[in-house]
Amino acid sequence: YQRRVRDTNEPMEPPPPKALLRGAHGLRLMNVIDNQPVTTATVPASEEALANAALSADGAMMAVPTPESVQVYQITPEGELELLQEIGVAGALAVQLSPSGSYLVAWSRYQPGQQNLCSFDVASGEVLSSVASRESPRDNWPVFFWSQDEQVCARVRTNEVQLNAGRPSNHPDARIRVENITACSLSPGRPPYRVATFTAPTKGLPAFVRMFVFDGLDQVDLDMEPSTQTSFFRAESCEFLWQANGKTVIARASCASDAQDKSYYGETQLYLLQADGKCTMQVPLDKDGPVHDVKWAPSGAEFIVLYGFMPGKCTLFGEKCRPKFEFGNVALNTAFWSPHGRFLALGGFGSLNGDVEFWDMKESKKIGACNSRYAVDCVWSPDSRHFGTAVTSPRRKTDFCFKIWSYHGLLEHEEETEEMYQLTWAPAARGVYEDRAASPGRPGGLNQTIDKPAQKYVPPSARGRGGEQNASRVRDALNSARGTDKSAAPHKVSHQPSAPLSKAALKNQKKREAKKRAAEAAQAEAVVNPAVAEEVLVVAEPEPAPAPVDPEVLKQKQIRNLQKKLRQITDLKDKQSNGAELIPDQIKKLEGEPALLEELEKLMR
DSSP: OOOOOOOTTSOOOOOOOEEEEEETTEEEEEEEETTEEEEEEEEOOOOOTTOOOEEOTTSSEEEEEOSSOEEEEEEOTTSOEEEEEEEOOTTEEEEEEOTTSSEEEEEEOOOTTOOOEEEEETTTOOEEEEEOOOSOTTTSOOOOEEOTTSSOEEEEETTEEEEESSSOOSSOSEEEEOTTEEEEEEOOSSSSEEEEEEEOOBTTBOEEEEEEEESSGGGOOTTOOOSEEEEESSOSEEEEEEOTTSSEEEEEEEESSOTTSOOTTOEEEEEEEETTSSOEEEOOOOSOSOEEEEEEOSSSSOEEEEESSSSEEEEEEOGGGOEEEEEEEESOOEEEEOTTSSEEEEEOOTTSOOEEEEEETTTTEEEEEEEOTTOOEEEEOTTSSEEEEEEOTTTOSSOOEEEEEETTSOEEEEEEOSSEEEEEEOOOOTTSSOOOOOOTTOOOSTTOSOOOOOOOOOOGGGTTTTHHHHHHHHHHHHHHHHTOSGGGSOEEOOOOSSOOOOHHHHHHHHHHHHHHHHHHHHHHHHHHOHHHHHHHHHHHSOOOOOOOOOHHHHHHHHHHHHHHHHHHHHHHHHHHHTTOOOOHHHHHHHHTHHHHHHHHHHHHO
């Protein structure tokens, strides 16, 4: 093992971006020169669809599973592959490299009596830790988390987070006890280090997300208190999405079932937590439906969310979850930030038809579009100038191909291949490629010409008789009811100095908007259908006075209210007896107990 170190006297001309393609033919490494891929190396690779190659954070090292072992390569600036180490793990289905490539984690299929989840020192090939794991990497991967400087390594064990000083081991250097923990994550960025944990609901208790902060393992103890936490119900799993500097995390909590039975996608909640505890809140989403994707910008405090029933909404949020830009109602479900954060690709994949929109987020404008139907793997090149898409297995069984697009949607290369499993780009260290603005005057991709407005449809029976105006009013009302009117076009959100609306306020706002849209739709229908107009008038009439309430029912209601107030007073007394200090309002409530008892006694006679 001898890793090459780049000579600082070598010219600093950035190397060409490198694409990796894994399929039935093995793994190909390609330099993209003049917008065209040139194969520079080919090595054997596993034909298991899930056995993807893994790369280090700087793109200098790559681990490739094969049927016999896991091979670790160094990627040279010229695009060559140099074998550094061969780890004797046969049939590995998932591999992971630490940020600098010092350690390797490999998972193979579980066999009784076999420890199938192992970590290795890449330099020596030594086994550092090994456990038996029945969890599939499809459900839970990665299982080891490293800090960016590789000084801290974290993983979940029964009721605790185990921490090591960079080097994985079966014997932890520090532990944090978290009852019933199911997931954890370690923040990127510089120290202090931050560990986020998730505990699923159990025995009537809510789910908890907690964050622990420490400068070193010497500050960690078993009963360490979290710096911030939040709780909520209806969550079975949680994914942690970190801001680039590691100071803020978004917890994406998911439940397989929807409480209102509106979606078979289940239910998703987003919670934002700052490590210093100054902000802990639910991300406000103003449209019902699933959360399709959430992505942080590579730098800054902005993140994008695609959510809602189709056509969904796409919103860019800033600090404290304040909306900054609305992309309108779109049939898109995936977001991809370029590594420099200048360009953004919004795609509609899976059950959608593969449309991709390209945006320049420095200018907040759309610069291009393309269509890559059936695409599964989509990723930006490290120089932010190319966008790769590929049709891969096991999602698809036919039409295998990969395409390279420009940053504004022009097709640069298309190639049909044999069965393909993975397309990715080798990442690059920060500063290798400069952040370049969009070239002026270059045309974008599809849909960038000024389209002629579509001719509005008017029923034949209404043509030439003023029906055009009625049809236009009906169309506007229906678009408003569906949320597809002109207000749904992309636009910047005016900065509001006040705090975001609470969950209850958002719910009331949704009810008012839905009631307004329903009324507009009913009025529009009345324009063309007199019978409906009569129904609208009938509905608009004031309702008759309510029927008189049974005195006995009213009496029972008053008794229940008084009993509820007395239970609250009992709870306050218990707090006071335990030494808790009561506020003036609570003391006043205690003083009102005799009056409540007297009133209850009268009602009970």
